[in-house]
Amino acid sequence: MVQMPVExxxxxxxxxxxxxxxxxxxLHRALAEEAPIAIEINGIGYAVMMATPTDLTDYALGFCLSEQLIASADQFLSADAMPVDAGGWMLRVQLAASGAAPLLERARLRLAEGSCGLCGIESLEQVLRPLALVTAQIDVEPAAVFSAANTLGELQVLGQATRAAHAAALCGPDGRVLLVREDVGRHNALDKLLGAAARAGLAVxxxxxxxxxxxxxxxxQKAVIAGCPLLVTISAASTLAVDQARAHGLRLISLARRDSLLES
Incomplete structure (x- = not known):
């Protein structure tokens, strides 16, 4: 049986x-693509991320929202992705002029960061910066979480093909899975999902x-910035994740299995 190629x-x-x-x-086996993606925003080199080069417009928008370079999707003008000869991808993003000030400030701060990524008091303060409280509230019963968790596996096209990709899903309060995005990196998968939701006009x-x-x-942190009222993960949470979720009004469920879950 010949298997169809998976993006x-x-x-x-x-x-x-x-x-x-x-x-x-x-034997032959499918592997998830991983490539360096250079993100250039308004002509400024901002970051190089290791990611799966799919759904890159969604990724660009979600990344800009998560980085708080823009406050809303209407400040995002365009994203053009192209492979480069040296290997990897160039992702050129254009934001409205209103997004230029935070972009320039964040780029300036990045110049002071060392190889660890968190060097300097100023950088640490940026990482643990206070965020607005999550004000959105939805009524989600455990049965809805179980339903979504049991359904997601069937929708992970890349995950099924490779067994090596993370998925992020946007779910309705009743547990219906509305959007799914995948990537080798869990942070990238979430950024892709946030961008896809914004492009589809779905309020997180x-x-x-x-x-x-x-x-x-x-x-x-990404969930709080997006205003998400409930974050569910299939594996355990870290101490800082629980502390930050409680401090910012985010309902957090971890270790969501087919028959049990933990609510922080």
Whole structure:
């Protein structure tokens, strides 16, 4: 049976060996694409991210919203993605003039960051900067979370093909999965989802987000910035993730399995 190619995956030849002494065999397996993506915003080189080069317009918009370079999608004008000869991709983003001031300030701060990414008191203050409280509220019962978690696997096209991609899903209060985006990076998958929701005109505050990942601080921060009332992850949360969720009014559910979940 010939498998159809999956966007964001490439087929590789392998030789499989077995511990029990069975003869080795040749096989083909799909791997999730990972590539450096240079993000240029209004002509300024802003960041190089490792990501799966799919849904890059969604990614660009979600990234700009998560980075708080823009306050709303109407300040996002365009995104053009193109492969580069040296390998990887160039993602050129154009924001409205109103987004230029925070862009220039964030770019200036990045010049002071060292290889660890968090060098200097000013940078640490930026990472743990206070955020607006989440004011949106939705009524989501555990049954709806179980329903979404049980459905998501069927919608992970890249994940099913490679077993190596994270997914982020936007879900209605009843547990219906409305949008799914995938990437090798959990942060990228969430940015793609936020961009896709904004482009579709779906208010994040009226939905909950489900992630196939452990719940780290950065994911909580992105959810808070997006005004998400409930974040659900299938793996455990970190201490800082729980602390920040509680401090900013984000309802947090982790270890969402088929038959149990933990609410912080």
């Amino acid at each position: 964001g995956a490439r087929d590789f030849a392998f030789r499989e060996h077995f511990a029990d002494g069975q003869p080795a065999r040749d 505050g009226d939905h909950f987000i489900l992630l196939t990942a452990r719940c780290s601080f950065e994911l909580v």
